[in-house]
Each structure stands twice: as structure tokens, then as C-alpha cells.
Amino acid sequence: MKRRTIILTIILSWAVAGPAAAVESGAGSGLRIHLPRRLTIENDVPTLGQVGVLLGEQRLLDQAEKVTLGRIAMPGQEITVSRAVILSRLAAAGLDASCVMFSGADSVRVSRPHRTVTGGDFVQFASAYLDSAPKAPGVRAFEPVAAPPDLVLAEPQSALTFTASAAKSPAANLAIVEIEVKQAAAVVDSRRVVFRARYNRRVVKATADIAAGEFITHDNVLVETVASDYPESADWVAPYGLAARRAIAAGSTVGLDILAPARPQAVIKRNQNVIIQIDRLGLLITATGRALQ
CATH class of the missing domain: 3.10.129.70 (Thiol Ester Dehydrase; Chain A)
Structure with missing residues (x-):
């Protein structure tokens, strides 16, 4: 009985120590x-x-x-x-x-390690520059056409300086702002941001149904100021006193293409001498007469 106990103890000791020794021996391989x-x-x-x-x-x-x-x-x-x-x-x-x-x-x-100046950052810098500069007459606001590419810098710890200036524009309704980027007092890159100008423009809206031949008055139209891509004409005037060429529905824009000058009305009194003209097939007959009514 004592011999069996010794053998069992040896087997159990190997079972516990054996795997640990195997892991330890394989740790360096x-x-x-x-x-x-x-x-x-x-x-x-x-x-x-x-x-x-x-x-x-x-x-x-x-x-x-x-x-x-x-x-x-x-x-x-x-x-x-x-x-x-x-x-x-x-x-x-x-x-x-x-x-x-x-x-x-x-x-x-x-x-x-790097630092990224996004295209949106450049748009914000350029917008702030335009907001601080005087606007041309009639300009309501500027809208960016597109954001420029991001600028990625290899030295993220150095301070950056941004300088904005106006660049030459190819069109009157476009504004271009150039942003110059300096790092450690040296110019590292620049980006251009293009803006589209939005102008104040007056439009005429019908506030009620307008019949053909009816005059344009303060009672049937309203003048509103809206944003437009193009400036308003310098000689623009409200079309009061003009007549509608056709029927205009309420809420529609009233343009000059559907308006015409009002025709003067002839005022004839009873027993007044008048000139009578008949023009038919190239034959013109003129005579004098008297108005009966």
C-alpha cells in the first residue's frame, strides 16, 4: 500500500509540472x-x-x-x-x-504625424475675408462654388499663419480669394476659393388673379426682393400702370413679357364733330360727322 502511494505521487507530480515545463521550454522557440x-x-x-x-x-x-x-x-x-x-x-x-x-x-x-487644413477651413477663412471687405452695389452675399483640396503638413507642431487676398476674377459675378499658408515664417502652400455673387433683385408677384387687359396696381401685385445670380438692371421700375396681355394667376411672377402699355381711351362727347375713317382693302375713305351719343 505504501509503494502504490509513492508511485501515484510521482505520476501526479509529473502531470502538474510536465505541461508547465513544456510551455516554458517552448517560450523561446x-x-x-x-x-x-x-x-x-x-x-x-x-x-x-x-x-x-x-x-x-x-x-x-x-x-x-x-x-x-x-x-x-x-x-x-x-x-x-x-x-x-x-x-x-x-x-x-x-x-x-x-x-x-x-x-x-x-x-x-x-x-x-501630420496636420490637415481641410478645404472647409479654407472656405471659412475666405468667407471671413469677403465679409470684412466692402461689397459692390447690389451684392447680397457670396456663396462658395466648391471647397479647395485639403492641405496636409508634415510638421503638426509648428504654428500656421493664413493671409487672404483678392485674386483677379474672370467674370463680374465671381469673386476669388487666395489663402496663403505660412509655417515658421515661410510660405508652404496656398489655396484659391471661388465664390459666386448673389445679388438683390426685385420681382413682381401677383397677389390676386389678373384678367387680360387689367391694369397692374398696388392692389393686385407685390414687389419682393430675392437673391439672384445676376444684378438688377439700373433702370428697373415697378410696372404699375401697364396692362396684362393675358390672364395672370395669383402667385405668378409678373414679367414685362406678359405686360403691355395701356392704350389711351378716346373720350367723345355728344354732338361733337368727329372725323370718320373707313379703311378697307387698301381703300381709305375720310369724312366728317357728328357724334349722336
Whole structure:
């Protein structure tokens, strides 16, 4: 009985200590790589030692951590390094891919520190400049046609200075503002923002149904000021006193193309001498007469 107890104790001791010893002995074999999802580095050529957390034999670590994984060509660019890319680069460096084990993300996005001035930022700077400058007569506001491209800078810590100025415009209803960007007192880039001018323009709206031949008055129309892409004519006047060529529905815009000057009405009194003219087929007959009514 005592002998069986000793044998059982030895077997149980091996069962507890055996796996732990196996893990410990295997901890130094192979190469383990843990990948984060996103990473920012200071240089433009990322290495495996920068991108991942490496564990394994020291000889493998010394060789693997120097393996390069591409190049960040410009500020703001982000490259994606996948597990397949890492295995390919390790194989090119002479390391056996079968001894590599991964954990963490399937790929890591790598970028450099940078600062981005968005197109919307440039629009705000240019709009503030136009708001502070005197507007041409009749100009109501300026609307940006489109936002310029973003500006990405490699040195995010340096202070930026923005200077706005008016640029030459190819059209009277367009305004162009140039934004110059300085970093550490040096001009690094510039952007142009194009605006479309919006003008105050008066339009006539029918407030009631207007019959053909009816005169335009304050009672049946209303003059409103609206925004327009083009300035108002300098000789614009309200069309009061003109007559409608056709029926105009309430709420419609009353333009000069559907109006005509009012015809003067002839006033003839009874027993007044008048001139009578008959014009038929090229024959004109003129005579004098007297109005009976």
C-alpha cells in the first residue's frame, strides 16, 4: 500500500509540472508578433520592430525587428501592413515563415504625424475675408462654388499663419480669394476659393388673379426682393400702370413679357364733330360727322 502511494505521487507530480515545463521550454522557440490596429511613427520607413510587439529567440528578434515594411511617401498617407506582407518580408530576409505566430489585428495601419487644413477651413477663412471687405452695389452675399483640396503638413507642431487676398476674377459675378499658408515664417502652400455673387433683385408677384387687359396696381401685385445670380438692371421700375396681355394667376411672377402699355381711351362727347375713317382693302375713305351719343 505504501509503494502504490509513492508511485501515484510521482505520476501526479509529473502531470502538474510536465505541461508547465513544456510551455516554458517552448517560450523561446519561434517568433511571436502582436499587431495593433493603428500606429503612428516618426520616420517614413516603418520596420517590423516599430509596427509590432515581438517575442521569441534573441537571434530572431535581432533579425526580424530590422525588416522594413514599405514607405510612407507623403504626409497624411496611411499604409496598411497585413500579416501576409510581414510573412513575405520575413521570407525575403531569410527567416522561416513556419516559425512565425501572430496575435492581435489582421493588419495594422501606419502613418506619420501630420496636420490637415481641410478645404472647409479654407472656405471659412475666405468667407471671413469677403465679409470684412466692402461689397459692390447690389451684392447680397457670396456663396462658395466648391471647397479647395485639403492641405496636409508634415510638421503638426509648428504654428500656421493664413493671409487672404483678392485674386483677379474672370467674370463680374465671381469673386476669388487666395489663402496663403505660412509655417515658421515661410510660405508652404496656398489655396484659391471661388465664390459666386448673389445679388438683390426685385420681382413682381401677383397677389390676386389678373384678367387680360387689367391694369397692374398696388392692389393686385407685390414687389419682393430675392437673391439672384445676376444684378438688377439700373433702370428697373415697378410696372404699375401697364396692362396684362393675358390672364395672370395669383402667385405668378409678373414679367414685362406678359405686360403691355395701356392704350389711351378716346373720350367723345355728344354732338361733337368727329372725323370718320373707313379703311378697307387698301381703300381709305375720310369724312366728317357728328357724334349722336
